Amino acid sequence: MSAIGVAVALAAGMLVTLTPTAAHAAAGASLPFTSVEAESATTTGTKIGPDFTQGTLASEASGRQAVRLASGQRVEFTAPRAANAVNVAYSVPDGQSGTLNVYVNGTKLAKTLAVTSKYSYVDTGWIMGSKTHHLYDNARLLLGQNVQAGDKIAFEAANTQVTVDVADFEQVAAAATQPSGSVSVTSKGADPSGQGDSTQAFRDAISAAQGGVVWIPPGDYKLTSSLSGVQNVTLQGAGGWHSVVHTSRFIDQTGSSGNVHIKDFAVIGEVTERVDSNPDNFVNGSLGPGSSVSGMWIQHLKVGLWLTGNNDNLVIENNRILDTTADGLNLNGSAKGVRVRENFLRNQGDDSLAMWSLNSPDTNSSFENNTISQPNLANGIAIYGGTDITVKNNLISDTNALGSGIAISNQKFLDPFHPLAGTITVDGNTLVRAGAMNPNWSHPMGALRVDSYDSAIEATVNITNTTITDSPYSAFEFVSGGGRGYAVKNVNVTGATVTNPGTVVVQAEAQGAAKFSNVTASSVGVAGIYNCPFPAGSGTFSLSEGGGNSGWSSTWSDCSAWPQPGQGNPEPDPGRNLAKGRPATATGSQDVYTPGKAVDGDANTYWESANNAFPQALTVDLGSSQAVRRLVLKLPPSAAWGARTQTLSVLGSTDGSSYSTVVGSQGYRFDPASGNKVTVTLPGGTNVRYLRLNVTGNTGWPAAQVSEVEGYLTSS
Template identity: 85%
Template sequence: MHRTVRGMPAAMVVALSAGLLTATAPAAHAAAGASLPFTSVEAESATTTGTKIGPDYTQGTVASEASGRQAVRLNSGQRVEFTVPRASNAVNVSYNVPDGQSGSLNVYVNGTKLAKTLPVTSKYSYVDTGWIAGAKTHHFFDNARMLLGQSVQAGDKVAFESTGTQVTVDVADFEQVGGEAGQPAGSVSVTSKGADPSGNGDSTQAFRDAIAAAQGGVVWIPPGDYKLTSSLSGVQNVTLQGAGSWYSVVHTSRFIDQSSSSASVHLKDFAVLGEVTERVDSNPDNFVNGSLGPNSSVSGMWLQHLKVGLWLTGNNDNLVVENNRILDTTADGLNLNGNAHGVRVRNNFLRNQGDDSLAMWSLNGADSNSSFENNTISQPNLANGIAIYGGTDITVSDNLVSDTNALGSGIAISNQKFLDPFSPLSGTITVSGNTLVRTGAMNPNWNHPMGALRVDSYDSAVNATVNITDTTITDSPYGAFEFVSGGGHGYSTGNVNVSGATVKNTGTVVVQAETQGTAKFSNVQATGVGAAGIYNCPYPSGSGTFTINDGGGNSGWSSTWSDCSTWPQPGQGNTDPDPNRNLAKGRPATATGSQDVYTPGKAVDGDANTYWESTNNAFPQSLTVDLGSAQAVRKLTLKLPPSSAWGARTQTVTVLGSTDGSNYSTVVGSTGYRFDPATGNTATVSLPAGTNLRYLRLTVTANTGWPAAQFSEVEAYVTS
C-alpha cells in the first residue's frame, strides 16, 4: 500500500514544490564528506546473476532514486556478491522491494550460507505526494542491517540471495563494529528503574524515572531493545548514553518532544528506530522535536524510520550534532527551524530523506553563525541535499552530496520563506569545499531543471554576500550553478562570488541564470559541457539582466545558449557526454488510449518490467514521445517485458515523425515486428539516413498476442 502524506501545512507544500561515494574531490579538499566507520560498495559493481537497472534520471523510477542511479534487481534465487573492501563484522544494505511486499535475503559468507537471513520490507517505502506533478510516489528504498556473527577480511565475499520476493539491491555498507561499551561509573541504568531490554514491555516510565534520578549525570541504556509508547519531555542537564548504536536500541517514533530546555542535554551512542510509514506534519514523529537547550550535543546515534531526525526550534545555541547516521526519514534529516546560533552539524551520514537532508530555516528569527560541515548525504528523494533558507553568517563547507531527485539541488541558498516572520539571507554566506555528484533534477512543478548548486531569490532579493569557493560538481544531469527567483518575481541574486570550481560532465550548462543579478566567476574550469556554457534568460522576460563578471582563470564554458524560448536538453549542443544514450527515456509520452494503470509513461521509464497498454479492441492505437528537440534518430529499440509469461507475438507498427508536433510524415511504413521471450522480447527498427524528428509516433494496427498495442520500452538512438 502506498504511504500517503497527510495533514501538511500549506507552507510545507510550498517547501516541497520549491554508492560507494567515490567522487574524488580536488587535492586541496580531499576530506569532503564525513569520515565514516564503514565503506559502501555499489551493487552494480558487484558480481550478480540478477539484472542491473539504470542509470536512470527519470523521476518516479526505482533506479532514479538509487545511489549512482543504478542498482541490481534480484528475482527468486538470484544473488549479488560483494567483494568486502575492509575488515568487517556487520553490513547495512540499501534495497527496494515491490509495494506491499516483504521477504528476506539469504546471506552467504565466502559461499557458506548463514543461519540467519536479512529481512526486507516495503513497509516504510512508497510515499505518495499527489500534489507534485509527475511524482506522486517516491521514497522507494529502505535500509536493513545485520551483524554477521563473524569477522570477514578485505577480499572476502559476502552475497545476498532473493528467497522469493523480488529485491533490488542498491548498496552495501561494510563495517567493523566494536564491542559493547560498559556502563559509566555513577550512571543510572534504565533497567534499574524497570526498563525491559527484551522490547516486550513498555519502558517509557522507566526512562522518565531514570532521567529524573540522574539530573546532572548520566542515564545508562544497556544493550537491548526498549519500547517507548510516548515521548519524553522535561529533559535537561542530563546525558542519555548507550552501549553503541548496534547494541542499545530504542523503538519509538517520538523520543523527545519539548518546546524548551534549560541546557546541556547530551544524547549519544544508541539507536532510535521508529515506525513512521507516512508523513503527517501535524505529528511530532521525530527523534527530537523542539529544543535540547543551549550547549547540548547529539553524537553516535543511528536514527531510522522517523519523519524527521531532529526538528529543532527554541533555544539550541551552540548545539553540536556529529557522527550520526540518519536514514529513511519521510521528511528532513535535520532542520534548524529558527533562532539557532553557533550550531555545528558535522561528520554525519544521511541517506534516503523524503525532504531536505540538512536544512536551516530562519522562521521567527535568524539562524546565525551556524554551519553544516563534512557531512555525507546520499539520495534525498524529494528535495535538496543541503538547504539554507535565510539566516545570517552561515557556513556550508566540505560536504559530499550525491543523487538528489525531483525538487532538489545538491545545495540550495534561498530566500524562500514558506511562512512569516522570516529572516532573509544576510551577512556572509560561505559555501566552500563541497563536492556535488549527480545533483540537480528536473522540477516537475516548474517543468524545467534545477542546478546542482542553486542561489534562489524566491521571495526576496538576495542581498547577502554569497561566497562559493573550491566546489567540485560532477555528472550533474542538468546545470551546475543556477541563479533563479523561484517564486517568479524576478528578484535579484546579487553579491555572489564563485571561485575555484571544477565542473565535469554537466548535462546542459555551467551557469543557468534565470533572474536578474550579478556574479563574479574566477578559476571555474569546465569539461564535458552538455549544451553550452551559459543559459542567461531572466524570468519574467524584461525583469532585468544577469551580469557575469569574469574574474580570470575560467575555461571550457564561454559559449551561450542562444534561444531563450527553449530549454537545452542534456547533450544538446557542443558536446554530448553520452552519444549512445536513449533519447526517449524520461521524455513526455502520450497515447490515443491506455488500459488501467498501464499508462504511456511506462514505455519511457527505463524499466522493461513496466509497460504501456492501449485501449483494448480498438485498433489503430498510437504512442507519441516528445524527444525535446529535433534529433537525427537512426535506430529504435522496442521492448516488451522480458518474462516467459509474455508469449511470443507480432505487432504491426508504422513509425511516424514530426518536428513541430502537428505535421507527421511516415518514416518507416507498416511492418510486423516479432517479440519473442526467447530473444528478450525485443525488436529493432532501423530508420533511414537523414531522419530528423522531435516527435516520435508509433501507430499499431495489429497484435497477434493481445487485442491492444503494448510496449514496455520505446528507445531512440542517434547511433545505428
C-alpha cells in the same frame, strides 16, 4: 586557480575519497563503514539503470543503478575491509515483504535479513510535482562472525523480488560498559527485551540522573509516548548496534534549560507515511543551549531533528540518519552557533539537512563535513534564509525530483521569514550526480542553486573550491523560482571543477550578477551558459569574468527551448538525432521500462507499455517545431528479441494538444537479423514539435515496445 582538495570517483562501485591537498579538508564525513555498490558486484540478477527519471527504482538508487533479484537470484559482494556487520539499502515491490538469505564465502548463515516495503512508497500529494517516492529502505545485520577484506558476502532473494542498491560493511565494536555513577534505565524497570513499555522507566531515570548520566544498556526498549522536560542530563547507550530504543517520538518539548547530551544508541521508529502535523521525530522542539547529539543511529521517523526555540551552540555530529519520510534535520529558526558535522544521511523524503529562518534568523551556524546520499524529493542541503551561514566540505550525491545538491534560497514557505543576510559561505563541497528535473518547471534544477524565490538575494554568497561531477543537467543555477523575477546579486564563484554536466555549466534564469574565477569545465553536454532570465523581460544576468575560467565559453542560443542532455546547440545539423535526450511521455509503462529509455541513445534499454491495453502511445517533445523527414525506430539488437511486427501510426503536433496524422497506421517488421530497426519516412513539409507513435498491435508481445525513437531532418 586555488587547488581543489578532493576528488571523488566510483572505482569498482566503491565511493573513493582521494587524498586532499593542503587547500582544504576532504569533503564528506569520516565514516565507520565502507559502501559497495551492488551494480559493481557479481550477480545472477539484472542490473538496472542508470536512470534519472523521477519515481523509478534506478533514479532513486545510489549511483543511479542497482541490481534486481528475483526469488533465488543473488548478488555477491567482495568485502572491502574487515567487518562483522552489514547494512543493505534495498527495495521490494509495494505491499510485499520477505527475506534475503546471507552467505559468507559460500556458506549460508542461519541468520536472514528481513526486507519490507512497509516504510517505502510514500505519497505526498499536497507537494506540487511529487510522485510516489522513497522507494528504498535500509536493513542491518550483525553477521555473528568476522570477515576479512576479499571475503565474499552474498545476498539471495528468498521469497520476493528484491532490488539491492548498496551495502555498507562495518566493524562494529563490542558493547560499551556502564559509566561509573550513571543511572541505568533497567534499574528503574525498563525492559530490554522490547516487550514491556519502558516509557516511565526512562522518565524516572532522567529525573534521578539530573546533572549526570542515564545509561541505556544493550537491548531493545519500547517507548509508547515521547519524553519531555529533558534537561541537564546525558542519555548514553552502549553503541548504536547494541542499545536500541523503539519509538516514533523520542523527545518532544518546546524548551529546555539545555546541557542535554544524547549519544551512542539507536532510535528506530515505525513511521510509514509523512503527516506534517504529527511530531514523529527523534527530537521535536528544543534541547536547549550547550547540548549535543552524537553517535546515534536514527531511522524510520518523519524527521530526525526538527529544532525550534533555543538550541544555541548545539553540536550534532557522527550520527546516521536513515529513511526519514521528510527532513533529516531542520534548524527551524533561532539557531545560533549550531554545528552539524560528520553525519551520514541516506534516503530522506525531503531536504536531508536544512536551515529555515522562520520567526527569527538562523545565525552563525554551519553544516560541515557531512555525507548525504539519495534525498528522493528535495535538496541535499538547503539554506532558506539566515545570517552568516556556512556550508563546508560536504559530499552530496544522487538528488532526485525537486532538489539540488545544495540550495541557497530565499524561499520563505511561511511568514515571518528572515531572508539571507550577511555572508553565506559555501566552500569545499563535492556534488556527484546532483540536480534533478523539476516537474513543476518542466526543466531542471542545477547541482548548486542560488534562488531568489520570494525576495532578492542581498547577502554576499561566496561559493569556493567546489567539485561538481556528472550532474544530469547543470552545475550552477541562478533562478527566481517563484517566477516573480527577483534579482540574484552579490554571488562570487571561485575555484570550481565541473566534469560532465549533462547540459550547461551555468544556468542563469534571473536578473542579477555573479563573478566567476578559476572555474574549469570538461565534457560539457550542450553549452557553457544558458542565460535566459524568467519571466522574459525581467532583466538580465551578468556573468563577470574574474580570470582563470576555461571549458565553458559557449552560450545556448535558443531561449524558447530548454537544452536537453546530449542535444547540442540548436544549429540545424541534418545528421543530428532530434529526439535524443528530449522529454518523453507515454500512456503507460512497465516497471523500469520508462518512456525516457526510448530517447536515451542506448538501443539496449527500452520503453514497454502497459500489457494488454492497446492502443498505447509514446510522445516525444522535440523542444521546437522541426521539419522532420525520417524516423528510425529500434528494438534491442539482441538475438533474444525474436522478430515481430508492430502496427502503429505517426501523429504530430505543434502545441502538444492538437494532433494530426502524419503517417497512417501500418505494420512495421522488426527483425534482429537486420538490426531490429525500421525507418518511417515522413512526407515533406511536416513541421512538428511533438511526435507521437500510436501503437495498436505487436505480434511479439502484448504491449508496445521501442528502444529508440530517432528523428532526422533528412529522408535518408
